[in-house]
Amino acid sequence: MDDELYRENLMDHYRHPRNHGTLEHPDCEAEGKNPLCGDEVEIDVEVADGKIAAIRFSGNGCAVSQAATSMLTELVEGLPVEEAAALPSQAIIDELGIPLSAMRVKCAVLGLGTLKVALHRGAGTPLPAEWGADDDELVWG
Amino acid sequence: MDDELYRENLMDHYRHPRNHGTLEHPDCEAEGKNPLCGDEVEIDVEVADGKIAAIRFSGNGCAVSQAATSMLTELVEGLPVEEAAALPSQAIIDELGIPLSAMRVKCAVLGLGTLKVALHRGAGTPLPAEWGADDDELVWG
Amino acid sequence: MFVSVTGTTAPGIDPTRIRADFPIFGRQVHGQELAYLDSASTSQKPQAMLDAMTGFYSTSNANVHRGVYTLGIESTDAFEAARDAVAQLINAPSRREVIFTRNTTEAINLVAKTVGAERCGPGDVIVSTVLEHHANLVPWQVLAQQTGATLRFLDVDDQGNLQLDELDEIAASGNVRIVAVTHQSNTLGVRPPVEALVRWARTQGALVVLDAAQTVPNRPVDVQALDVDFLAFSGHKTLAPTGIGVLWGREEILAATQPFLTGGEMIRSVALDRTSWNTLPWKFEAGTPAYAEAVGLHAAIDYLQAVGLDAIDAHEHAITEYALGRLGEVPGLGIVGPPDAASRGGVVSFVLDDVHPHDIAEILDRHAVCVRAGHHCTQPLMQRLGHSATVRASFYLYTTTDEVDRLAAGLHDVRKVMGV
């Protein structure tokens, strides 16, 4: 079989997720859900000097959603909050490096969306319209 | 053009309807309507010795409906009431002698149905189920 | 004239060439080629549309929004691409505003039974017109009965031109909530002054529901330029299959409205005691949608746009002008509706002496001329104009002057057969 889909890097993140767990004193947090698939992630973030000082996630779901969130945590650790909050979906899709159908894109960006919700909550800024409840099939809590 | 459809006999009845008009003292009467087409007929009947002594109709609508009713009046004049009330639709369709689509059959049997309603009313007998309001697109009043 | 009505020369539409794309025109009736003059009832179908549907079923068919496998993804993409094509066709601000229904009738019922039921009550007024097809009349009657709102009808003059002189009185009589009007009468072809009605509705804070079943098929329709709130049309009148129609509605209204039918597809999550709804547009699409029909509609839209909706409009106008001329030559024939081709669509209703319209249609069928006879699902309009039935000829992009000539010749024969 053509296992491009489940590349080693992806499977490695899925089997050995980085930054997995929770933080004792997060500055902000959020959870995200893809009700169609049942994918779930929770993200805790500590902010220091306007940067993401620490990040942890937990959750369950398909390999794509969990590996993508694991990769995301490595991507954003140490980044300025604004930069992380502006990270385009394509960044995470590129990081996964596999072809994704529209349905799987939702799995891929679940973690990113959840992180953005957390960061906006922490900063007290309103969510960008495209992350609003009625604009996407993902749900935030 | 192939004018089988509008044979001379039919057109003759349409242009010169027999037994056209109303009766002064009908023993029974009814009116029928085909709401889809707008065809209408009213039939008055005088009964003597259990037979149809006189019959008149009026109405308006397509040639088929009006000619068929005209032919019908000739067919049933003098017949025992029971016999007229039992006349099958095919009798009138045969009399017309033209090919009829399902839609035009309704036009053809409007007069017959109306006559049957009148006769059953006159005799005080219930309408046969197949002439009930919910069983056909024709309406009786 | 911009468009050739002789059916053979440029510029504009050449209906003879267009007919070659429609397999049904290879059919004969009573040994003669079809003169299909009933497109206001339903359109014929181009081969490209039929091929699109068959091809879809033969290669990509799978239920939409569900499968993670290749066929399911292709099927979903094809279905949602059809939505984009509709949004683009009517210039909808967002694809989320395009809801697939079975037909115009279901689209209007959906509005009446959701937005209408939520917004109407005693003291409120719903405005419609005597021009309407039953589909844009009976649902409002039922809504008025169920909510206690008052239903008012704008009248027409004897030619079917909509009268706006009662608007002030209606405005004074209650809160006008909904104005439901046709973009073009399917019986007379007349186009009511929708712009004026929309302006008035805005002063009342009323929503405007536009029945565009007769206009989306044949000319550019732009929901933003029209400034209406809802618009409905049917696929089967736009070269597309039966079983699919469209409701377009403003996103902010639809988003704030409870769903209509419930079940699969339209939910976000279901528990035994509580359900939350999916986002737009799927919130209003319960169960497996007519997704193959959507693919057909997409192909139909592609076909219409390749021909050009402006050109189709011009062609219909020219053919209508031509038909009014030819029909005017038939003794005893009376046009029902406006006598001229200005501001009307490709529909002509008429009567012929006292010959019953059904007899006319049946005799014309012997000439393979297909026209409708009856009330055309507009009984109140017929009653208002004093007819129990009319004959209606209606035109589309494939209609030729030759077909109109055959209609006229057939009518001369009707006169002979019926002895008038």
Next chain:
Amino acid sequence: MFVSVTGTTAPGIDPTRIRADFPIFGRQVHGQELAYLDSASTSQKPQAMLDAMTGFYSTSNANVHRGVYTLGIESTDAFEAARDAVAQLINAPSRREVIFTRNTTEAINLVAKTVGAERCGPGDVIVSTVLEHHANLVPWQVLAQQTGATLRFLDVDDQGNLQLDELDEIAASGNVRIVAVTHQSNTLGVRPPVEALVRWARTQGALVVLDAAQTVPNRPVDVQALDVDFLAFSGHKTLAPTGIGVLWGREEILAATQPFLTGGEMIRSVALDRTSWNTLPWKFEAGTPAYAEAVGLHAAIDYLQAVGLDAIDAHEHAITEYALGRLGEVPGLGIVGPPDAASRGGVVSFVLDDVHPHDIAEILDRHAVCVRAGHHCTQPLMQRLGHSATVRASFYLYTTTDEVDRLAAGLHDVRKVMGV
């Protein structure tokens, strides 16, 4: 065994020969032939059905119930003949009881929003089950909310077998008006004891609504033998097009019920202030129906009956038994639902260790094996059984043992890729 499951020998069904009638099986995915194991979601289409629709559009297309011309008569006859075919298929006492809808979902909503709304109120009880597809669950939730009736759900055991032990308690809790139950679970394949439920409903004077979306496609279904009051199914799961479904209902109930959608076709006469309804079945069919889809449904029924519904049932049973055996050989695989093939349909749900069903389905797609992953529009059932998602393989008359073998082989590969 009555039916050959090797796919090549008589008696019974030879799925390999049947596949030749379905053009989609000529398609390859990722360079491999399709193993289409998602028929519970939607069926593939035989060429004969596609030809029937295309042929209809190419020769007889005209709007139904309207034209007096030849095409209109042919079209109407074809549409109404499809109704007769459905009536005969489900042994309906009368063709007037067969109402065309878009799908099962609309059919059930129609019942809930007409008969249900007329008959339910505070103190009344609606009974459904946790087995139901959202289509036979959410409409009753909404009806209960809107009428003040109480909605009660019969529970299942851990294998999905419906439990009837609460019936007495439910009967004591109020007037049971409606019992809505599935003929077969689309997620587990399990068939609840409908006969017992119908007997109980009769003692309560309740109406029974049977969701037969999963059974009409694949075995003889007889509404009179079942003694239910309403039955719903979808064309697209029965080899027919999308965009058409059927509601069958008892004539005396439908005749006494107000219509659902209103507009053309379903009226007898319309005045501005008052409308009277058409007779059955048209009273419940507003607007231009999906008449070409009805023609397709007719061809699909002809195809199914030519193969034989008993033979299809036997084939599905045999294939299911075979599949349960093959899946049992996959380490870590757990069947969700009854472990055996007795009293179940051609549907098998399963999980594989802790591998997410979406990952399984996606890896299987690389083998051109099409299965569904998710909640299968039965979220309450999934929650009851403690799964957020399962993988579902489902079978039909064209399913071969070879496809099942490829599913099993694919699952071994899933284990390898996912490292379990």
